[in-house]
Amino acid sequence: MEATPGGFLLVLILVAPVTGLLIGFAQGGRAAERIALWAAPLGVTMAMVLLAGVLHAQAPIVAFVGGWAPPLGLALRADGLAAAMLMTTAVIIAAITLFARADYTTLPGAPEARAPLAFWCFLLALWAALNAAFLGGDLFNLFVALEMLTFGALALACLDGRATQFKAELRYLLFALIGSVFYLLGTALLYGAYGTLDILLLSRTARSDAPTIVAASLMTVGLLGKMALFPLHLWLPAAHAGAPPAASALLSGLVVKASYVLLLRLWFWVMPAALLLAVAPILALLGAAAILFGSLVALRQARLKLLVAYSTVAQIGYLFLMFPLVAGSAAEVAERAWTGGALQAISHAFAKAAMFLAAGVIARGMGHDRIAGLHGAARVAPLSVLAFGLAGLSLMGIPPSGGFTAKWLLLQSALYAGQWWWALVIVAGGLLTGGYVFRVLSAAMRAPSPDFMPAAPVDARQERVALGLAIISVVLGLLPLAAFGLVLIGR
């Protein structure tokens, strides 16, 4: 495929946050915060222009960096899926920018402090890494993006600087690094076998031989570890739940999705169809196990943030149900399943970001996050409890919500494809999700004891940001189905 007009936009989307990070770090003080505040609307605008461009062309936008065409050079490609993920990223980052001002602002004239500088720099860093991961058209370039993502996410998660948190994040680092090594080994094997790492070129030549199978296994296991798919989820709950709210929202909502998109590229582009057919049921089986296990464990959590983190373990499972439904199905069923999977990734990103932000506000207002002791939370932080509930609707898959459309599409394609057992898992997962969401809501709605006092005042702006994200996750379900034809462009 040739480079297309508009390729400069891909470069700008990638380079703008990187430049912001470099200047913000070097200049110090309030610079990074101010850059992030300016970058947020700029990033949303760029993502919108790109999305419009992809829709208008009904084809991917492609740039060859430095003018060198693959296999010698690197390609950046924005297909429909990438454009949708970039838009999701830009909106959530912008929301988190607004949310985090209350926690990490530096007043004019105040001396530079550790946490604000690191937060704003790594917010920009993570944004650049996510953009690189969604746009990358070359498997090694994507490795670099994954490394940026891991270090950025890790630094953000450690921001509070508590010893218990370091322990959880160290475990995350070990899982992520072992995952990276596996991914890199697979990449090296693929280069040895085909002499290129460009995803499109590989998709034309990949064979089902020993090096390819070993490479695929290594890369898949590595990416599953980074995504925390059951049974490689051990690191996620403590790492996500212990981070500051703004960081948790990024980690659970967006960072795991980068590895997911890369896994889709590996299996639906690079690998030969025969191999995909053999592996797809295994991936879906792990996904189903994640849905049931994650939801059951979430149901039994005593703490709100851990509940939300286990909910991520479960919701990641849904992303894998699409593999056997897309592979080997008739075109129409495959399109439905693909759209369902992509929409699940997007709506979960909004819903989970909203949930973690809301949980953070609630925990601050109440002074703790024990679910049994949340009585009166709806009075302390009403909008946050509402945001939690709306996001919960989307996670359960109750209409109208983005999560409903996603799960409905997956359920339909499971029935059309004659694989009804996945439909059972989807329904069971929805019921269990309902169980843990209502557990939180019913505790929060309960009247507090007469001598109850809120632990800290709640920031109304933070509440509104969480609610805004939750509303987006619901409104996604009101869009006509044709709007999601976007994610099919360039498939």
Added chain:
Amino acid sequence: MTLLLDLILGLAVVGVAVWTLAVRENFPAVIGFVAYGLLLALVWVRLGAVDVALTEAALGAGATGVILLFAVVRLRGGRAEIDAATPGPRQRLAAGILCGVVGLALAVAVLSLPDPAPSQAAAVARHLPELGVANPITGVLMAYRGLDTLLEAVVLVFAVLAIWSMAPDRRWGAVPGPVFPVQSNGPLSLLARLLPPIGIVVGIYIAWVGADAPGGKFQGGTILAAMGILAWVAGLWRLPPVASRGLRWAVVAGPLAFIGVGLLGFVFADGFLSYPPAIAKPLILLIEAAMTLSVAAALVLMVAGPPEGRRA
């Protein structure tokens, strides 16, 4: 004869690796790790990859070894925590089995790779004249796959800030790492006074020659960093505090120059990171110079660690 030599080298690499894993104490394990890196560099030389060998020796064995040594020193006195975090026999067995399976699968895969291996070497060489450089590795790192190198350079900045951000809040703004007393006599003092003048010249030369021969920013920058660390440990040079603007601009100079030149490509050439053939080499050297500075600064800061502002 060469086969015998390769065989001995290969066995030595495996032997040192096993020894590094088996040894119980931290300090000898780090020494084993450094020896392993140096042997691996020899393997790369035997494979004809001199650039990789230099990088492995400088970064894999040298810089990583020093960072690990500092970690060993910091870990002294944390016996209980270390014991609690050390994996038990079952975990070790599981890890060993996993490594064995992965190793076996890799061996099968590598042995069934096509021979001769498909490669971009011919295309890399064909376009080198457009860049004005003679070292194909530099062509790959600075032009064909420039974006990879740019992002890796940004990761260095991440690393510095990530390490700094692990500091306690009250130390923010202080000098990174411990402050060493001035060594006025003894071997370290002599070494720290004699070696840097030579090392700085060698480091700059290695970075400069990278355009046309094995070498480059990462290797040269590492040598410069080593000289800085030597002078720092001997108390002859005080690191600037983390709040220092100069220090921070030194860390970001490389990636910023890279992006700046890259963006100029939109105006004067064929898009981002594309160099006009007439001035391709000067532009590449400009980026390499800035990158050498940044690599050296970042490595010194990674070894020094988070701001402490305490006397060692």
